[in-house]
Amino acid sequence: MTMDHRLTSEHEELRRTVEEFAHDVVAPKIGDLYERHEFPYEIIREMGRMGLFGLPIPEEYGGMGGDYLALGIALEELARVDSSVAITLEAGVSLGAMPIFRFGTQEQKTQWLPRLCAGEALGAFGLTEPDGGSDAGGTRTTAVREGDEWVINGSKCFITNSGTDITALVTVTAVTGRHPETGKPLISSIIVPSGTPGFTVAAPYSKVGWNSSDTRELSFSDVRVPAANLLGEEGRGYAQFLRILDEGRVAISALATGLAQGCVDESLKYARERHAFGKPIGANQAIQFKIADMETRAHMSRVGWYDAASRLVNGEPFKKQAAIAKLYSSTVAVDNARDATQIHGGYGFMNEYPVARMWRDSKILEIGEGTSEVQRMLIARELGMQA
Structure with a gap:
């Protein structure tokens, strides 16, 4: 190809x-x-x-x-x-x-x-639960059909954009029944508009990073929404969200690449402006090599997410490429943020410098929308390796 x-x-x-x-x-x-x-x-x-x-x-x-x-x-x-x-x-x-x-x-x-x-x-995406973590299939939130309504009970955690003044809806995964043969839970997706009685949005989390984004825990106590709020087919919610997560990993990889490149940008600027021992610190080969490695990582991260996005856009299989891109770019973001902070020295630990913010923001990229461990599992599975 x-x-x-x-x-x-x-x-x-x-x-x-x-x-x-x-x-x-x-x-x-x-x-x-x-x-x-x-x-x-x-x-x-x-x-x-x-x-x-x-x-x-x-x-x-x-x-x-x-x-x-x-x-x-x-x-x-x-x-x-x-x-x-x-x-x-x-x-x-x-x-x-x-x-x-x-x-x-x-x-x-x-x-x-x-x-x-x-x-x-x-809009927000209500998938993760307090006891679920990476086990999205272990959903405990339930939705029971009563006449022309769904009645939802349960909770979700770490949900982005769920409690802003302009949040209009959360699409929630919930168990709506059991498979008649296997007994396994049937998970469906249901749209819950903000302000629906019984739908409670907690106060924002106190987070290490992403401090200007909105992340909250949600609870549902006999929340009633119209039956027409079912999104897609009943029982297909888990499969639908797996597709959404595959696409989301491409997007997260692009975001992680941006953070990694931003670390290069800030390090170049600082290395030219900061003088020590009578010369810019960028004249030192140790700094040059560190920034060269950072640029290399950011470049290859970009190649990875471009490849996954191109496959997605062209209607080709992209699950493995999305997992590879997400795994690599999130690692690169953490590595570049660490190196950028080191280049800045004590100033890298001060919040007035963007690299301090980037350092705090990078770690979640190895966790959100599928941990690095989950990405490795997906890549191995796509290679035909089964547990």
Whole structure:
């Protein structure tokens, strides 16, 4: 297979536009918001006006009619400056809008997608549970059909974009029955609008990083929603979300690549400006080699997510490539953040420098949307190795 990952003129124009936005709008504001743990509403509104939340959604639903490569490009450029803003976009599109676009009825798409694409509303993805972790198939949240309603009980944790002032819905996985032959739980996906009685959103978590993104625990106590809020086929919710997670891993890989490249950007700047022993520290070969290694890692990380995104866009199998990209890029992000902090010395430990924020934000990339261990398991399985 011949691979050409050079960007088209349209994709390159998008990249430059988001790069300029990230440096001119996000960078001057996000540090202060981050330290105060505030959600960047003004920045998100501007991103909505730019069409970023509708990049891979068709124009008929209010989107930009682009593709997943376009979304990844935007995520990478944003994450070069800040990951809280980038993850808000990633989760809003990959986990909020895409399940409805992929599996929703025409009525559901018409009802929800225009506002989600405009950035006027955010959707969330209610999969992880307090006792579940990586075992998404061990869902304990239940939904029982009573007449024309689903009655939902249970809880979810670590849910991004679930409690902002503009959060409109959470798509929740719940057990809706048992397989008649195997007795295994049938997991379905159900749309729960914000503000539904019995649906409680906890206070924001106190997190190590991503401090300007919204992450909360959710609880459902006899939450009643219309039967029409079922997303896709009953009993197919787990399979649907596996597809959504595969796509999301491509997006997270793009975000991780952006963080890794941002560490290179900041390290180059600092190495030129910081003088020690009468010369810029960048004149020292030890610093040069460290930054060269960082750039190499970021470059190869980009090649990985471009490959996975290209396969996705072309309708080819991409599960293995998405897992490889996510595994490698998240490792690279952590490695580059550590090295960038080391290059900055004591200043790298000060929150006024972006690399301190990048260091705090990097670790979650090895955990969220499938841990590194899960990625290795998926890669091995795709190679035909079974437990």
